Amino acid sequence: SAVISQKPSRDICQRGTSLTIQCQVDSQVTMMFWYRQQPGQSLTLIATANQGSEATYESGFVIDKFPISRPNLTFSTLTVSNMSPEDSSIYLCSVERQGKGYTFGSGTRLTVV
């Protein structure tokens, strides 16, 4: 399965600031997915990122709050903007490999204080 590297692995941020999370995949993929996992909860899809086009956001998530970049087929970033304590979560990057299912990175644990 694909190897996914996420940076940073964790961070503590002040409210009102922004954090950019990076996701690097070891091979080219068409789609990259960003998920949020709130403490003790399941995974919720934030958006799907295609290279060369705007990301597609799920209901309840907006581009102004979670801008995404996808400059090439192996890399994507998710920014959490104007953070509040409610944004404290684990943010996960995921890709699908044909015939091999969906693989997840180890996540970015964000705490907003």
Add this chain to the structure above:
Amino acid sequence: QQQVKQSPQSLIVQKGGISIINCAYENTAFDYFPWYQQFPGKGPALLIAIRPDVSEKKEGRFTISFNKSAKQFSLHIMDSQPGDSATYFCAASYTGFQKLVFGTGTRLLVSP
């Protein structure tokens, strides 16, 4: 309906016992049903997956049972070990949907 309902929320099993986690779905278009295992501080890892053309799939101690008519699928962990203690998520998707819909998760504790 894109929901996947998972039960139980938590489970305690003795070492050597069988752990059983159940999921149910509504959308008959779903054709891919994976199970993920997540340890604290880690991302979910794909454990085993099934498509509806088979009723059962086994990989080592892990078995998925699939009941298409009931729209249910379950994960069985045979000879459960303390190292299996983790949170397990079922999920569903379908060709062309290109998203995973996750269940709510089951926290499994295998006591020594």
